[in-house]
Amino acid sequence: MSEGNGHPYSWSAIFNGYDPVYMKDCPYPAIPAYLAEYRFPEDGLSHLGEVTHVWTQERSSSEHIAAAAKIANVVEEPGDMIGHIDAVLLARDDAENHYEMALPYIQAGLPIFIDKPLALSVRDAKAIIDAEQFTGQIFTCSSLRYAKEMALTETEKEQIGEIHIVEGSVMKKWETYAIHVIEPLVAQMPGRGLFLGAKEVKKNGIRQVLVGWENLSAYIKVTGSLPSPIQLSFFGDKGSIEKKFFNSFDCFKTSLEKFVYVASGEQENIDRQETLEIIEIIESVLR
Numbered sequence: 001m002s003e004g005n006g007h008p009y010s011w012s013a014i015f016n017g018y019d020p021v022y023m024k025d026c027p028y029p030a031i032p033a034y035l036a037e038y039r040f041p042e043d044g045l046s047h048l049g050e051v052t053h054v055w056t057q058e059r060s061s062s063e064h065i066a067a068a069a070k071i072a073n074v075v076e077e078p079g080d081m082i083g084h085i086d087a088v089l090l091a092r093d094d095a096e097n098h099y100e101m102a103l104p105y106i107q108a109g110l111p112i113f114i115d116k117p118l119a120l121s122v123r124d125a126k127a128i129i130d131a132e133q134f135t136g137q138i139f140t141c142s143s144l145r146y147a148k149e150m151a152l153t154e155t156e157k158e159q160i161g162e163i164h165i166v167e168g169s170v171m172k173k174w175e176t177y178a179i180h181v182i183e184p185l186v187a188q189m190p191g192r193g194l195f196l197g198a199k200e201v202k203k204n205g206i207r208q209v210l211v212g213w214e215n216l217s218a219y220i221k222v223t224g225s226l227p228s229p230i231q232l233s234f235f236g237d238k239g240s241i242e243k244k245f246f247n248s249f250d251c252f253k254t255s256l257e258k259f260v261y262v263a264s265g266e267q268e269n270i271d272r273q274e275t276l277e278i279i280e281i282i283e284s285v286l287r
Contacts, residue, residue, distance in 0.1 A: 001056045001057060001058075001061055001092060002092035002093050002094040002097075003094070004172065004176070005091070005092055005093050005115070005176075006026065006027065006028030006030075006031050007089075007091035007092070007093075007115060007252075008054065008056065008065050008069075008091045008092075009023070009026050009028065009031050009065055009068055009069060010028075010031045010035070010248070010249075010252055011051075011089055011091050011252060011256060012051040012054070012065065012068075012069035012070075012071055012089075012091075013031075013035055013040075013044075013068070013069045014044050014045055014249070014252055014253050014256055015044060015045045015046060015048070015049055015050055015051045015256070016044070016046065016050055016051050016069050016070040016071065017040030017041055017044055017046065017069075017070055018032075018035055018040065018068055018069050018070065019067060019068055019069075019070060020032070020036070022064065022067040022068040023035065023068040023069070025064070025068075026068060030248070034248055034249050035249070037249070038249060043253075044253070045253060045256060045257060045260070048257065048260045049086075049087075049260055051069065051071050051089070052071065052072055052073055052081075052084070052085060053071065053072075053073040053074075053075055053080075053081035053084060053085055054066050054069075054071045054073070054074055054075070055074070055075045055076075055077065055078045055080070055081065059074070059076075062074045062075075078101065078104065079104050082104065082105065082108045082110070085110065086110070086111075086263075087110055087111040087112065087113070087259075087260075087263050088102075088105045088110050088111070088112040088113070089112075089113050089115075089256075089259075090102055090105075090112055090113065090114045090115060091113075091115055092115055093115045093116055093117070093176045095117050095118065095119050095120045095124075095175070095176075096120065098114055098118060098119060098124075098128060099119070099124060099127055099128050099131075102114055102128060102131075102138070103128075103131060106128075106131045106132060106133060106137060106138065107131070107133065109133045109134070109137075110137075111136075111137055111138075111139065111259075111262070111263035112137065112138055112139070113139045113140070113255075113256070113259040114128070114138060114139070114140040115140070116140065116141060116142040116143075116176075116179045116180075116183070117140075117142075117175070117176070117179050117278070117279060117282055118138075118140040118275060118279060119279055120175060120279070120282060120283060120286060121279070121283045121286075122276055122279055122280050122283060125275070125276055125279045126276070129272065135269075136262055136265075136268075136269040139258070139259045139262050139263070139269060139270070140270075140275060141183060141255060141270055141275070142179045142180050142182075142183040142184070143248075143251040143252050143254070143255040144180045144181075144183060144184050144230070144245060144251055145183045145184050145187050145251075145255065145270075146250075146251045146254035146255050146258065147184060147245050147247065147250070147251040148247070148250065148251075149243060149244065149245060149246055149247060150184045150231075150232055150243045150244075150245055151184070151188060151243070152188060152234060152241070152243070156241055159238065159239055159241070160234060160235070160236030160237075160238055160239040160240055160241055161236035161237040161238030161239065162236055162237050163189070163216065163234050163235065163236045164216065164217065164235060164236065164237065165216070165217045165218065165219065165235045166185050166189070166216065166217075166218045166219075166232055166233065166234050166235070167218070167219045167220075167221075167232070167233040167235070168181030168182070168185060168218060168219070168220045168221070168231070168232050168233075169181070169220070169221045169222075169223065169228050169229065169230070169231055170220075170221070170222055170223070170228060170230045171222070171223050171224070171225075171226065171227060171228040171230075172222070172223075172224065173222065173224070174207050174209075174222045174282070174285055174286070175282070175286070177222060178207075178209075178220060178222050178282060178285075179278060179282060180230055180245075181220055181230065181231075181232055182211075182218075182220065182278050182281055182282070183278055184232065185218060185232060186274060186277065186278055186281075187274070189213075189216055191215055191216075192213040192214070192215055192216040193213045193214025193215040193216070194213060194214050195211075195212075195213055195277055195280060195281060196212040196213060196214065197211075197212055197284060198210065198211045198212070198281060198284040198285055200285050204224075205224030205225060206221070206222070206223055206224050206226065207220075207221070207222040207224075207285065208220075208221050209221075209222075209285055211281055229244050229245070230244070230245035231243060231244040231245060
C-alpha cells in the first residue's frame with residue numbers, strides 16, 4: 001500500500017469480483033461506491049486472469065484486501081509469490097520504491113504492471129527499464145490514458161480545429177497526480193513536437209506549470225488540498241472543448257486489460273519514448 005492509493009482493492013476486484021461485506025470497510029469509500037454500479041463476473045476481467053496472491057507492509061491490510069477482493073493467498077514476503085504467479089501488479093504509486101520492489105519480479109522474468117509514475121526521474125526510469133529480461137516486460141501508465149471521457153472524438157477534433165494550447169487540472173501532489181492529466185494529453189497530441197521545457201509557479205501547495213513543446217503549449221494546475229476535478233480543456237483555432245474525468249472503473253479495467261494483452265504478446269506496449277517524455281516533464285518541475 002502507498003498513501004492515498006487504493007489500487008490493491010480496486011484492481012484486484014476488477015479481476016476477481018468482490019465481497020461487499022468486507023469491501024464496505026475499504027479505506028477508500030469511492031471504491032465500493034463505484035464497484036456497486038457493476039456486475040461481476042460479467043463486467044470484470046475474470047476471463048483474462050485472477051489475482052491469486054497479495055502482499056502489503058501489514059498483514060492485517062493484506063488480509064482485508066484478500067477478503068474484500070477474494071484473493072486466495074496472503075504472503076509474508078513479496079518474493080514468496082514468485083514461482084506461483086504469471087505476472088505482477090505493483091499497485092502503489094510511491095515511485096521512489098519502484099526499482100527496489102520491482103527488481104526481483106523483473107529478474108524472475110515476470111511481466112509487471114508498475115503503477116504511475118514509473119519513476120520521478122528519467123535516470124531512475126531507465127534503470128528500471130534496463131533491468132528488463134525481455135522487451136515489453138514492464139508495463140506502466142496512468143490509467144487515465146484510457147479514460148474514454150478524456151479523449152477527443154474525431155468529430156470534436158474537426159470542430160475545434162488545430163489545437164494550440166491545452167489546460168489541465170488535478171488535485172493532490174505533482175509527483176503522483178500530475179501524470180493523470182499529462183499522460184492523456186501527451187497520448188492524444190502526437191504532433192506536439194519535441195519537449196522544450198517547463199516553468200513553474202508554486203504557492204501555498206498549488207503548482208501552476210507551463211509546459212512547452214515545439215507545436216503545443218499546456219498549462220497544468222495541481223491544486224494540492226484544494227478540491228479540483230480532473231479535466232483537460234483543448235483550445236483550437238475554431239473553438240474549444242472541456243473533457244472531465246469521471247469513470248475510474250472503466251479506465252482501470254481498460255489499462256489492466258491492456259497489460260494482460262501486452263504480457264501475452266497479443267498487443268504492442270506503450271511507446272517507451274513517450275513514457276520517458278512524460279517522466280521528463282514531471283522531473284523538470286522537481287529539479
